[in-house]
Amino acid sequence: MDAMEFFQRSEGKWRSQRTTHHLPFRRAETGESDILVQALTAEDPKIIEICQMHAVEPKLAVGGAFVSWDGSMAWDKEDENHAGTTVFALVPEPDNPRKGKLLRERGYAEIVPVAGDYHLDEEDGLVLITEYETMSIVERFWFASPILRMRTSIVKRFGGLSTATFCAEMRIDDDKNNSKAPKSEQKTLTAYSLSGW
Numbered sequence: 737m738d739a740m741e742f743f744q745r746s747e748g749k750w751r752s753q754r755t756t757h758h759l760p761f762r763r764a765e766t767g768e769s770d771i772l773v774q775a776l777t778a779e780d781p782k783i784i785e786i787c788q789m790h791a792v793e794p795k796l797a798v799g800g801a802f803v804s805w806d807g808s809m810a811w812d813k814e815d816e817n818h819a820g821t822t823v824f825a826l827v828p829e830p831d832n833p834r835k836g837k838l839l840r841e842r843g844y845a846e847i848v849p850v851a852g853d854y855h856l857d858e859e860d861g862l863v864l865i866t867e868y869e870t871m872s873i874v875e876r877f878w879f880a881s882p883i884l885r886m887r888t889s890i891v892k893r894f895g896g897l898s899t900a901t902f903c904a905e906m907r908i909d910d911d912k913n914n915s916k917a918p919k920s921e922q923k924t925l926t927a928y929s930l931s932g933w
Contacts, residue, residue, distance in 0.1 A: 738833040749909035769807020800825040883907040
């Protein structure tokens with residue numbers, strides 16, 4: 737598998753339940769969000785635009801994804817908004833399609849265009865490493881099944897760790913994959929959705 741195949745497998749609608757540990761405060765916060773992933777080809781105007789934004793030759797990109805999300809966290813105030821969209825463009829290394837640069841229209845931690853590094857590990861987990869001006873983020877995504885994706889992220893700010901997050905993301909729009917899942921797996925997924933994390 738390469739990173740583009742990973743995005744293609746991620747295409748669709750997902751319900752994400754997450755727990756974020758705010759390490760300096762020694763407290764945990766739960767939240768949930770709806771996520772939409774659309775795989776994009778290398779010829780898509782959005783991919784070309786992102787490459788140009790980062791001064792990267794568009795023909796080096798293999799494609800990418802458009803992602804939108806709408807969520808909430810337990811400690812939210814009334815005016816807080818956890819909704820947004822972004823575009824990712826994948827630019828693999830010439831001799832290794834399993835690693836390269838991930839160009840983003842906007843980052844998660846800072847709303848500015850950002851370029852990070854990606855690689856697929858030995859278990860086909862997608863690892864993203866993004867450096868911002870004030871922090872760095874390491875994220876790992878992997879599939880437990882076609883309808884269950886896991887995600888972890890660690891945020892490091894100057895002076896030490898800031899947050900650690902775990903997400904369980906269940907596909908909510910793919911009846912084909914849902915019907916193929918073993919009954920034992922479907923029960924496990926129901927338990928995930930009812931557990932509140």
